[in-house]
Amino acid sequence: xxxxxxxxxxxxxxxxxxxxxxxxxxxxxxxxxxxxxxxxxxxxxxxxxxxxxxxxxxxxxxxxxxxxxxxxxxxxxxxxxxxxxxxxxxxxxxxxxxxx
Amino acid sequence: xxxxxxxxxxxxxxxxxxxxxxxxxxxxxxxxxxxxxxxxxxxxxxxxxxxxxxxxxxxxxxxxxxxxxxxxxxxxxxxxxxxxxxxxxxxxxxxxxxxxxxxxxxxxxxxxxxxxxxxxxxxxxxxxxxxxxxxxxxxxxxxxxxxxxxxxxxxxxxxxxxxxxxxxxxxxxxxxxxxxxxxxxxxxxxxxxxxxxxxxxxxxxxxxxxxxxxxxxxxxxxxxxxxxxxxxxxxxxxxxxxxxx
Numbered sequence: 491x492x493x494x495x496x497x498x499x500x501x502x503x504x505x506x507x508x509x510x511x512x513x514x515x516x517x518x519x520x521x522x523x524x525x526x527x528x529x530x531x532x533x534x535x536x537x538x539x540x541x542x543x544x545x546x547x548x549x550x551x552x553x554x555x556x557x558x559x560x561x562x563x564x565x566x567x568x569x570x571x572x573x574x575x576x577x578x579x580x581x582x583x584x585x586x587x588x589x590x
Numbered sequence: 591x592x593x594x595x596x597x598x599x600x601x602x603x604x605x606x607x608x609x610x611x612x613x614x615x616x617x618x619x620x621x622x623x624x625x626x627x628x629x630x631x632x633x634x635x636x637x638x639x640x641x642x643x644x645x646x647x648x649x650x651x652x653x654x655x656x657x658x659x660x661x662x663x664x665x666x667x668x669x670x671x672x673x674x675x676x677x678x679x680x681x682x683x684x685x686x687x688x689x690x691x692x693x694x695x696x697x698x699x700x701x702x703x704x705x706x707x708x709x710x711x712x713x714x715x716x717x718x719x720x721x722x723x724x725x726x727x728x729x730x731x732x733x734x735x736x737x738x739x740x741x742x743x744x745x746x747x748x749x750x751x752x753x754x755x756x757x758x759x760x761x762x763x764x765x766x767x768x769x770x771x772x773x774x775x776x777x778x779x780x781x782x783x784x785x786x787x788x789x790x791x792x793x794x795x796x797x798x799x800x801x802x803x804x805x806x807x808x809x810x811x812x813x814x815x816x817x818x819x820x821x822x823x824x825x826x827x828x829x830x831x832x833x834x835x
Contacts, residue, residue, distance in 0.1 A: 569813065569816075569817075570817065570820060573776070573813060573814070573817040574817075576776075576780075577772060577775065577776040577779070580775055580776060580779030580780065580783070581775055581779075583779055583783060584775055584778075584779055
């Protein structure tokens with residue numbers, strides 16, 4: 491089953507080569523599909539960031555419930571982890587500002 | 591992004607355009623000769639002046655027997671920052687506390703000044719977080735070299751075992767170079783997006799909802815200043831840590 495998935499993924503990626511036929515708008519970050527691609531990347535990264543932060547928050551809540559005395563340290567680790575995960579989505583946001 | 595000129599920027603451009611024009615020309619920076627002062631530059635100088643005044647007032651009011659509210663606030667802040675530094679660097683070095691404390695207070699004031707109408711957060715422009723991140727990068731490398739010597743500091747890029755050095759050195763170099771980049775983008779992105787989100791919701795719903803987003807922006811301002819300071823502390827700790835056996 492896993493091998494089928496790998497073959498399907500590889501086939502999808504080879505079939506995506508028509509995307510190179512876009513009209514080159516000048517190279518770099520100016521092309522016809524750059525802005526939609528940046529928005530798509532932002533959407534995907536925001537969704538996955540939500541998943542990651544949800545998992546971090548859930549683990550932190552459970553840990554604080556089990557061990558209320560350590561709540562300060564757990565809260566600190568939670569905030570640090572949330573900020574680092576958030577920054578990954580921010581990189582995608584910056585790309586949407588740079589792309590024309 | 592052509593932003594509108596603030597009152598402070600217009601003031602500086604009217605009276606002090608000449609010196610900064612010459613300075614930018616000497617460095618080869620592309621600029622508009624009539625308006626060399628930018629919003630972030632004047633706001634940053636304003637924040638520096640504000641912090642000077644605040645600490646001058648605090649300093650004149652210091653008292654051991656009857657501490658005032660200002661002194662108590664800053665004592666709590668000092669204890670918090672000192673706790674952070676001592677957690678990260680086990681050998682409890684107060685050597686790095688001035689730099690780290692300044693980072694936190696400077697970034698916090700810069701983030702918060704944007705909330706006041708008529709002022710703009712300097713951290714909303716990419717130049718300011720980039721400058722602070724580069725200074726943190728230079729500082730922790732300099733401290734690492736000063737603490738451990740040039741040879742030993744460079745040797746720790748090679749990783750724990752010698753036969754993995756060919757793999758570890760490129761990875762370490764890339765990860766070290768990505769640190770100022772990630773610090774910059776994190777601070778700039780959070781502050782810029784916070785303001786843009788508030789403005790967007792101000793355009794959509796005029797009344798209560800933008801206040802909620804502005805509240806979120808205030809919380810994020812505190813959090814991002816704290817995260818910047820914390821990550822800088824961790825980088826400094828990584829650079830000056832002696833290998834414990």
